[in-house]
Amino acid sequence: MPENASLSGSIDQINLEFIEREATPRFLMKLSIQLHLAGLSLSNTVSVLEIFGVDRARSTVHNWVHKADLQPEDGQNPDHVAVDETVIQLNDEQYWLYAAVDPETNELLHTELEPTTNKVIAHAFFAELREKHNVDDAVFLIDGSHSLKDACSRHGLDFRYERNGNRNSVERVFREVKRRTTSFSNCFSNAQADTADDWLRSFAFAWNQLI
Known part of the structure; x- marks a missing residue:
């Protein structure tokens, strides 16, 4: 930041x-x-x-x-949305962080921490994202993830594959999240998954205010 x-x-x-x-x-x-x-x-x-x-x-x-209970503000209307998933270490277990970012502003639109990754979870993430923001007319930027592609198709959303370019925004966010969770061990030490999920939404709120 x-x-x-x-x-x-x-x-x-x-x-x-x-x-x-x-x-x-x-x-x-x-x-x-x-x-x-x-x-x-x-x-x-x-x-x-x-x-x-x-x-x-x-x-x-x-x-x-x-x-x-801080979280990103609802009601955004982005032209593009970069969506990705990455592994987050929580104590001795691995969880999957789903995140959606507006590449024009670098603002986090929505995050969700899940114990695994599959098509059902990806579909639910997109459903929550659509409830929070006006993204039905946006172009979604995804990588080669089959679950993200399937979710876009099931929701009738326009998407394209992009590994660099505008997708750098979501990669930047993931780098910062991983830096925070590895540098400051007291963030997630002995934390439950729902507590970590709340912290990540709070982080998203702060990230949007400070970028």
């Missing part, structure tokens, strides 16, 4: 309605959530809080991120 990106816009969009009793000032909670999603480890995020005289555990910040 750009190092000089402004955090103010996305901070304003973080909703803290889930908070009932919390001594931490809400601005610092929002700042902590955004800093972690923007690339700071949980340990370093806690260190930032300490600068403000607030002592919180890494698990507390993790819970704030999880409970905030």
Whole structure:
């Protein structure tokens, strides 16, 4: 993500309605959530809080991120959509991350973490994507995945094979996700799949704000 990106816009969009009793000032909670999603480890995020005289555990910040339930904004109308799938390591198991990206803006449109990959899962991913965004008239950019091709055909969507070009946007996102999940082991250490799925949607929200 750009190092000089402004955090103010996305901070304003973080909703803290889930908070009932919390001594931490809400601005610092929002700042902590955004800093972690923007690339700071949980340990370093806690260190930032300490600068403000607030002592919180890494698990507390993790819970704030999880409970905030952030995700990409619905209702986008892209001309093209790059879709791909990649393997994500979660503890000792492998999961498949499905992602759809607008190659013109590099914004993440939708993500889904699945225990495997097949035509049924790909079809469900496209169904959710169509519910969230206006993509029926978009051209879908896919690689050689048979499940993605089948899903496009079953949904009656226009698609073409593309390994480079506009597909570089989704590859860039995947590289950043893998960098985050391998560099910061405390992101997914001992995490359940649904928690990791929530974190990835939160990451998508932050990515869209900061690109």
